[in-house]
Structures are given as C-alpha cells and as structure tokens.
Amino acid sequence: MRFEFLKEHRGEIGPIKKACGLMKASRSGFCEYLGRKKSDAQIEREALEGFVAEAFHRHKGRYGCRRIGRELRKSGVAVSGRRALRTMRKLGLAGKGATRKHRVRKRVEPGPSAEPGGARLLRGRAQQASGGRHRHMPTGEGGSASRPW
Structure with missing residues (x-):
C-alpha cells in the first residue's frame, strides 16, 4: 500500500529519498516495486x-x-x-436500487421474547457456580436440558 501511494504521488511529494523517508519505506524496495511486472x-x-x-x-x-x-x-x-x-x-459503483413504489418492507410486531430475561440470568449463574461446565442438550421435546459434564 505504501509503494502504491508513493507511485501515484511521486511528483507531488518530492525526491524519492524524501518520500520514502516520510512513508517509512526503503528506497531500494520502492525501486524494486517499480521494476516488478504485474502478476x-x-x-x-x-x-x-x-x-x-x-x-x-x-x-x-x-x-x-x-x-x-x-x-x-x-x-x-x-x-x-x-x-x-x-x-x-x-x-465506487452501486446500483440505483428499487424505487419507493416497489420497495418491500416487512413489519415485525413486537412480542414477548422466546426466553425471558430471568431464565437467561439463572442459567448464567448456574454455569458460573459450576465453573462453566454445564452443557445444554436438546431433549427432543422442544426444550433443552442442562447437565454438568
């Protein structure tokens, strides 16, 4: 990135030695970069x-x-x-996008969360008490069980 910047602004900064000093890049590395062919x-x-x-x-x-x-x-x-x-x-290209007439917005009604904050808090404390060794396993009945390993 430094060498690309130096190459683009070579005439504006001044001599190569000064420009490389400002960008903290080696002069020999910059000269080698200029001589490289494109991959x-x-x-x-x-x-x-x-x-x-x-x-x-x-x-x-x-x-x-x-x-x-x-x-x-x-x-x-x-x-x-x-x-x-x-x-x-x-x-720097971006498509014009949909017009307002054709834009689709899905409205989401706020409802109760799937897991109340209290259950999340208790589960966190149970894991802390056991040193984080509790694992949650699906029970097949739509819930999960917490077991220490």
Whole structure:
C-alpha cells in the first residue's frame, strides 16, 4: 500500500529519498516495486474491473452486484456474486436500487421474547457456580436440558 501511494504521488511529494523517508519505506524496495511486472492475478483483477464497469454503465447504473455477476457468467467470465460486489465497491459503483413504489418492507410486531430475561440470568449463574461446565442438550421435546459434564 505504501509503494502504491508513493507511485501515484511521486511528483507531488518530492525526491524519492524524501518520500520514502516520510512513508517509512526503503528506497531500494520502492525501486524494486517499480521494476516488478504485474502478476496474473493483478492482470485478471484489472480486466474484471473493466468488465464490471462496462456492464454497469451499459445498463445505466440499474444493475447491482447480483445481476452484473449473472451477466458476466453468461458472457463466459467466471465470477461469483461476492467478487462482483467487492469489485463494484472498489470502483465506487452501486446500483440505483428499487424505487419507493416497489420497495418491500416487512413489519415485525413486537412480542414477548422466546426466553425471558430471568431464565437467561439463572442459567448464567448456574454455569458460573459450576465453573462453566454445564452443557445444554436438546431433549427432543422442544426444550433443552442442562447437565454438568
């Protein structure tokens, strides 16, 4: 990351020696970084970024990571939805999303919790008294039993 920053801002900071001193990076390491060729993975990432950006702009920003991933897979590019998401985030792209008319919200009515606070508190104290050796086992009847091991 340091070397990438130095490469991007090489002319603004000043001489390489001074810039490397400010970033606490070795000058020889930076010169070696400049001479390195790109790895296959880096070339593949840059190509994928181009594919994702092109597909995103072709559909006027309406497509999200899932639809872009699906479109790339149809065109023969092996990419998962998560990888498409990561690439879109790196490029600062986000789909327009659903309009207010079509947005779906599920309303959840507040109700009693499945486990009252008192039972949770007692179980915690029982575990503390036994040194945390109690294990909860399903009984098959919808509940669980606490047994020391």
